[in-house]
Amino acid sequence: MKLHQYLKRFLSSSSGIKDDEMQRALESRVRQTQTTYPETGQQWQRLQHSLSEERSAEYSVRNPVISTFRKPAIIFATAAVVLALMGGVWIRLFSTKTYETILGQHTSLFLPDSTEVTLNHTSELIVHRRPFDTARRVTLTGEAFFNVRKNGEPFIITTSIGTVQVLGTSFNVRVRDSRMEVAVITGRVQVSALNNKTDQSVFLTAGQITQCIEGFTPEPPVSISVSGYPGWLKGNFIFYRTPLRSACKEIEMQFDTIIKIENLNNVTITGTIDGRSLGTTVATLAQLTGNKFRYENSCYVIY
Secondary structure: OOHHHHHHHHHHOOOOOOHHHHHHHHHHHHHHHOOOOOOHHHHHHHHHHHHHHHHHHHHHHHHHHHHHHHHHHHHHHHHHHHHHHHHHHHHHHHOEEEEEOOOOOOEEEEOOOOOEEEEOOOOEEEEEOOOOOOOEEEEEEEEEEEEOOOOOOOEEEEOOOEEEEEOOOEEEEEEEOOEEEEEEEEOEEEEEEEEOOEEEEEEEEOOEEEEEEOOOOOOOOEEOOOOOOOHHHHOEEEEEEEEHHHHHHHHHHHHOOOEEEOOOOOOEEEEEEEOOOHHHHHHHHHHHOOOOEEEEOOEEEEO
């Protein structure tokens, strides 16, 4: 009987035997049969070498299986981390930043491009972050003074009435009561608004001002007729063809008060009012319109 045939018979009857026990049993049987089968020693050496190769092969087969199960987990975890980081960056790049002021409050801020903005009372500025856009964009409600840093990219202000576009300049934008007013201190700006779904634009240079009523095209620019514009930066009110009701509302929001108007329709004012005290402001407002005022029931009345 050849050794491999003998071992086959032996192994088939030895199920459940541990590897080390089987090794000792095989070696004992080999020693017993060496005298009868001289080639047994050589065959045993060949068998041990073959078994060693089979164990190595078995390990190399099992190991890739383990790696196959481990690899997707590692890849998934890595991908999850990368996606989380990218998601955080993406959200940050596409997020918006909002600045707001309340009654009587002014605030100054610097945008990421070093543009300086000063917000008047009860105003809101939304800064849009659009990494693939070639323009800097903000949305304004209320009034703000801009000192735009020139960097080659357009700076666009969107309002409920129209848009203002510049490259680098200083100017004031006021959006109140369905009316937009834009005045340029330095540089040049483009003011646009939709009229019958057609975009109409005007261009302003330093020292010019324009108005635009919601639903209409911007008026042709004219020279700013008062000095120190915009006055609110220094505590003054400067009005340019402003309806009296709008002027009163501006003062109300600055001083958190109430001003009533009696029987005064279609009155507009242009001029500068000292805004350091409420009483002086109301008195000057009445004087500019040729009217009187009184204080009663915790509010001012212009008549």
